[in-house]
Amino acid sequence: MKFRWIYVLSGIIIMICLGTVYSWSVFRISVEKYYDVGTTHSGLPYMAALAFYALFMFITGSFLDRYHPRLFIFVGGLVVSVGWIASSFATNIYMLTFTYGIVGGAGVGIAYGAPISVVTKWFPEKKGLAVGLVLVGFGVSPLITAPLARLLIENYGIMHTFFLLGIIFGCVTSITSFLIKNPSINDVSFYKAEKLSASFSNLNTANMVRSKSFIGLYLNFTIGTMIGLMLVGMTSNISVELIGLPRSTTTWLMTFFALFNGVGRPLFGWITDKTSPKYAMYISYVLIICASILMLFSGEGSTAMFVIAFSIFWLNLGGWLSIAPTTTIRNYGIEHYSQNYGVVFTAYGIGAIIGVLTSGVLIDIHGNYHFIFYLIIALSLFGSVITSKYCDNH
Template sequence: MKKLTKQNNTTPRQRWVYVILGIIIMMCLGTVYSWSVFRLHIEALYNVGTTQSGFPYMISLAFYALFMFLTGKHLDKYSPRLIISFGSILVAIGWILSAYAPNIYILTITYGVIIGAGVGIAYGAPMTVVARWFPEKKGLAVGLILTGFGLSPLITAPVARYLIEVYGIVQSFKILGISFGIIIPLLSYPLRYPCDNDYKYLKTTSNITENINDVNTEKMIKSKSFKGLYFSFIIGTMIGLMLIGMTSNIGIELIKLPSKTVTLLISLFAVFNGISRPIFGWITDKLSPRKAMRISYGLSIVAASLMLMADEGSLVLFIIAFSIFWFNLGGWLAIAPTSTLNIYGIKCYSQNYGVVFTAYGIGAIIGVLASGLLMDFLHSFNAIFYFVIISCIIGILISQKI
């Protein structure tokens, strides 16, 4: 009896520690969003254009989504610390090998394939941990964890810029790789899933019951709601990832801002990317997935319209528009997992969200290729913003199926 009482007294504190650790882990993994800081240096180093400099970023996001899917069905079989540690080793190796890449194609393998795979392996475990520890507020808890991934550029973009200025891009890759290879495994060590006694306690204190609407992956894929969720997620992430990857280029080349100013603004945008995750997690819980999606699409249309009015020196328009774009990408990375939990239940969540998350990879490929091709052939940033508006209108129509 004394043992049970002790557990009841410590469980609430314990589960919030998991949230904090998960946020920091996600912040390390989210360095992929700081690619725009490296992009112009990569173009100069390898003498490549916008399309080619987007290859490592695009492939990294695609493999991140692929390995999130492949790892999903194994999250229940192994401890979260083991999965996260294994993923972090790949992340570290990828960063270090990127320092030795002789051309953009090898960099696409080291940064894209290896780092992307590592991030995908590690990404799902912290989310699954907190989703199980917070059954009464899954959307908020998952959103908080994802805040770390979104806020990553707030820390990593200035750090990366500083490292590049002091040590050069090659040494910067090595330093980041070694750092992540040490930090992430240490942070993952305390993480664990609730045991049977924990579940009994959580059900008692949270006043929840078993979800009778649990749906397995096969049934989920056949449902009409899945198609609406999947294609909406593709469009939402396509827009966000495309514009996050182009932030530096647009700030420097269109608005004519100094690179240092753009880097500082990326840190600001990262705040919006981070805070949107618990906000959209809460909106999806309280309203509905469909309404949350429409809000996001509407905001993207507003942001793209503002950028169509922007030209050299339009600092305020740039800040407002890209704060919205970064905010919306973070929102989609809360809308999708929260919708998956709410519609299909917790029982098969790891596998179900692994499938849903492949839409992220497809969105990354389409978005990065589309923006690169539009710039290389039309040489117009406005073409990108018109593309965004049309995509949002299509997304609003598709979201009707959810």
Template sequence: MKADHQNHSELRVLGLPPDQGRWLLIPLGITVLLCLGTVYSWSIFRTPLQNELNLTATESLLPYTVALVFYALMMPITGFYIPKFGTRATTAVGGFIVGLGYILSSFADNIITMTIAYGVITGTGVGITYGVPMVVSARWFPDKKGLAVGLTIIGFGLSPLITAPLAKALIDSYTVRPTLLVLGITFMVIIVAISNIMKLPPQDWQPTQKISTTSVIPTPVFYPPKMLKSPSFYGLWICYVIGTFVGLSAIGISSPVGEEIIEIDPRFAAGSVSLFALFNGVSRPLFGWLSDRFPPRYVAIASYTLILIACILMINAESGQIATYLIAFCLFWFCLGGWLALAPTTTLRLFNPDDYAQNYGIVFTAYGVGALLGTLVAGSIRDWFGSYTYAFYPMGILAVIGIIVASFLLKPDKAKPTDN
């Protein structure tokens, strides 16, 4: 990958020696992902735009759906271009496109132009930029890859919790179109400014503090020469699909399940989403930290076990059992956030870290499949069977399948001394 190669003794990160300065790259990466994660706050813009453009409920979801599709499509494509163009140029281009999408959305006067601006352009920018902070964190923290990536990606998970109230306040004060314009300009300036700092260390750089001899990553490390020919890739891909499918299915029905099954107040159901989002964010550094210390399959099995517990709780849930509802959906959101840290850190563990950008881009296609199916199936089950309760049966079955797949496939192709 491109990097500004310097004499290691002269190397500085934000004016500090690299061992100290590298920690400042994490909050900068979090900031970039906070901006990108605002794409998940579409519901804040949806209602005012629906009224202003005279849209149906289905039409008003189109920009958001298209944004997620282009985000998922651009991730694997961009992974192959990051080594060619470098992390700084990729971040700057992606940030410019994200901002441009929001700015053009502020001028859209029909659903087609809104879908192109917010869906195609913003979604493309998010897909281009999303992987860069994780690549940078992984390369600067060879001794703490899981923790560094997990901390960085927390920005994307907590973004709706932070940027959605900000966007709502702006809409209340200035209406929706000026809000989109302000956010677009702000995101463009922030991401492009940070892009100049998103550089990689020299190829052979290592922290001065030696990696612990008790680390679960042995030396030398075996990596399969062809990821797509490795059984562990397919194990990871299937596990990631299951994790995102279940998590996004649950996220999509969080409020209606509380209103229908538990019969709680709609405002309480909507407010509980903030609690769930907190668990979704906190789980990312936790799962990253766990991935540094335990084989990936053990962490994955723990995640699926929590999902299975949540499914059992909701299958048996009845009216008025608010605690059951809150515990179950905290677990669902917690595990989804966990998988968004576990998948990239497992990619680092099982496959050559030098090819991480390309490798995780390919692995990330599992998220696209899980997201597409997860947003469609739960609602369809409700339509078919008349209750959201039946959605938790296939989720539980998938959790059991995930445990089996992780046990047999989510491990290195060759046995490692400390991995069993």
């Protein structure tokens, strides 16, 4: 069964293209200058991309098991490509929000669930690890795309960069989609047995949303992604404006942070598999609080503290994007996974909207990044209480 690893590799490549949304911080300062807008407005395309990514993940979830996964990847990649290319012609921030955010984000949501669904079926005996490995691609995308975007922006400008990346993403996802397929019973002889003996239950979506554990998972996923996405989107701004680092250094640091985002996915997938979702959530919140405290004592020249703190923040965003699907499979079974995780993933969109808007408004009003980290500590403590009350220890 060694050949099944090709689906993990293909998924990683697809996710690298889709995960460029996490490189928005590289585009953000250039977008602010190009359109002459502030932090709140420059966050709109990023916020819309994350929200529509989550919305279309939810919409396509109920169809994933009815059609070939290749179709979703091909169509999603094409929509992403169109969104980026159209962004190169956007004349204002609102048009960019539509092309990059709504169109591009929808494309990500259409394609995103297919590689995850495929590998959970190819690797029924180690679902958390397999999902985490595929999601490495989404997490480490800035490792590749952030330096590429910065190079293109410096040489061709922000608008031409959108166009060129749109062409690249369309070609890569279209080609790679043809390597993806679901297993048959003959392909994975143990799949049928695993399916019958998998999680303690195979709940459909209606029963899942009525369960106590769903409340805990949904609220925690909202909080975890809210924290992670607001900070990923502001990494460059905080680096340049609070710490005083040059943009070139900031771009390369983002590639370093992307490694942690990637590592967080298989790491927390493994932790969730080996212990429980509850313990994985507690570990994440403790790390986030420690990183926030570091940033409260940071200022101009605090490079080491900034690097340590943001490595932890990016690690934990990756962690939550592995905790959530692994917990969904573990708690509610694999039979209705596509539909169930589509519903769970709407928490990501809610977290994106609240996080990006709140952080932008706080900065525009107070002009002090430390307010962001007070908010994050409060959210982490609230999430810990929810975990204690609603998340089962199994």
